[in-house]
Amino acid sequence: MLLFRGTRLIDSTAPARGLLAAIGGNGGEYDRLIGWLTPRMPDLSGRLQQLPDTGSDEIFGVDGRGSARLKLLAEDLGDGYRRFNLTDPGAEGAGIIVDSLSQNALEEELHILRELVDHAPMLAWHQEPSGAITWANDAYLSHMAQHLPDTADEGPIWPIPALFDLIVPETDQTVIRRARLGGDAAPEADLWFDCHIQRKDSQIMCFALPAGAAVRAERSLREFVQTLTKTFADLPIGLAIFDKDRALQLFNPALIDLTGLSAGFLIGRPTLYAFLDRLREARMVPEPKNYRSWREQMSNLESAAASGHHVETWLLPGGQTYRVTGRPHPDGAVAFLFEDITSETSLTRKFRTDLSMGRAVIEAMDDAIIVFSATGQTMLANAAYQTAFGLSEAMHHPSAPEALRAWQSSAQGGAGFERLRGCLNGTAGRQRQRGAMMGPDGRLMNWHFQPLQGGLSMVRFEAATETLAPTQPAAPQAAPEPQAEPMSRQRAQA
Template structure:
């Protein structure tokens, strides 16, 4: 019994001694061997630093990503493959680990690649550091950085462009908060941009504490209101539009000058309408849509038009049809072509023109058509019926007077107040030996006198003589005078100023009577001389 107990005691002691030996000697060896095996087989790129040997070991994965051949590692330290700066980075990383501090992630450049070391495993005799290849990530990051720089520059350029605009521009986020405004916006509020954004000063009067329901929504309609800035009252119009999932963009336009111009235009238009309304001529304006835009009372009376119907804005084609139906429009062989031409002319007319229209009721109208400055056509109709009748009577009377003058023995010429010939008769041409071409209506008195130069003496001082003759015929002092011409003829000249400023001249060739009179006077003198001689002898 006691021997069996001793056997069990001995067996227990042996097991205890064996367990202790395993824990003290065998287990650490197996653990080191297992760690080497696991580290060499891991897929992660690992750099192992052997603390006691102060050497590095590179596993297959790290060799692969670094592109290191075995021949490069043989007889060389791993450190010798790194640049000096990168060696320092790796040493600092290891020092912090040995100091039991957690080192920050560190970038290592090896060859053309970039790697990050950000995790490690440490035991009593080694440190295993994981390497991650971020070469592609760095390239992507650089590309993204360039894109970001480009976007920043684009945004900066856009801000410069927006600041150069003469109109306020702003941007609000989806909550309605103001996040950007340009220089014109800040100038209008006379505040710096940062203060405007901090206070959420919305240009048209909204702010962060009012209109809470609308603040996050864009203006649904065009808002127009007066604002006072730069010490003046401005009429502003505001526009906003929602940008999908971004926010709200808006701008404002100063309509002050435009509103003043429109008001001024409306005043001018009203005054023009008043003037056109009071004209005796008929006026009608058709817009570019070929509809009546304006007409005056004279137009209605002239064509017996229904004023209420014209106020509905009928087209020119409808007006022409109405006039033709009531037999006020002149007859045309091809009315359809005429109507089409008139309709097309509204938008194609370039220069004003006029024509006479003879209506079926025997009236004669002068029609003036001109392009309207804002599009369309402008018509003026003037009734010339009475004027033409008077002109016909005048022409007949003038023809009778002309015939009467041409049959006078006395030469007659009438010059206007401008010194130009208005009329003359055949006797005047004959006396001064001028052709009809030399006495054309409208010729100046000085030119006619120049053509009669050969009748007057003083050729050396002709300029002075001509001025005296012009004065004699235009001084508006009635006179009669005999003109002795170089060819021996004598003209009895009379001048009468007319009430309208014209000058009437009459001329009679008295050469024969003057010679007879002269001969008789000579005979009288001769008779008296003879008679006085007889008396002397008788004494």
């Protein structure tokens, strides 16, 4: 029996106080009592709202787990006072000494807890300090029947066998250990669990959470890292990866070969600046003017590599040339790649020198030379050609049709020019040919057509001190090349 004024408990009997203690929970006594009664009496709220009009009401509950059918007598005493008389009809006159309502509440809570623990997706058990298991949930018993076949058909076994060999802490604390279920005999069927061991005085509770997915992910990551390590080991490019704190986390053997740093120093995970300082001591960085400017240069290198792709070329004091590439990595990490490009740089310099020398030779020639691509674009025209044909800056690189029009205006037609036109248009065949035509200054010029590799065509003009007879494309049985004719006859033909 409970007496309320509003929602404040005024008085109650000893069984009522026992019931409230068994219910537990947060909030006041009224809210806890109504919250416990509502699932058992679905129409309780509406009946209580009508209580000021009816004065009293007798409400019966439905059957619940572990409890009998309850009866609530609610009375409105006026001035906000309400009295609740809660009884168990099944216990009336049965001589039950234990308070049935408190007992039913405890049984209800015990049933819910058992349901939760037995259906939890984890293994749970209680054991003594000696290691003897005194209680286990259904998940534990199911795994025991699966992995201990000798116990599958024998029903409940006492004492319960241990599935894991765990070390229990000596003091009151919680430790987590990963253990494997199934043993070494069947590695393909391994079941991994993260075992949480909680000790409080002499009570030891253990919970095993499935960790198979985490183990598989770690194994895949480890195999992936091993694959990357083998790949990096064969790279001729030195690799150094620094984490967000700029400590060296990964490097390959090529880094040792290129920098000359010891493996012991690199295994010690130096910081980026300690790594660069050691490179400076080994004269494996560009020689700075002073230490301050060098530190600024290295700071700029680090910040540029962290913010985006950054490439530098280091000309080392020993004559080597390194390409240093910085790339940002996830979580603030940064990677540096060191590549020896000494031979590549030397080859590039030699190639540029050869090109410059070839261009200088062509520019120094007295003959006018122009080279066309396969599409008719001018690839090269030396100074003698520009002087001979009076090219402007706009026509510095004329196309083949534009050059033909310029030649036609000066040559004023003629057989020699038509043969040259056929050479450039492809109608006369791609063979070495020569001929003569009138030049821009009114004097006769000899031309030489030379096909080059890649579809290129070169035309060379020279002053006609002696007029060359035109050449014909080679035939299967070509006659001997005719001798040059007198200058006067060639001029007449032109």
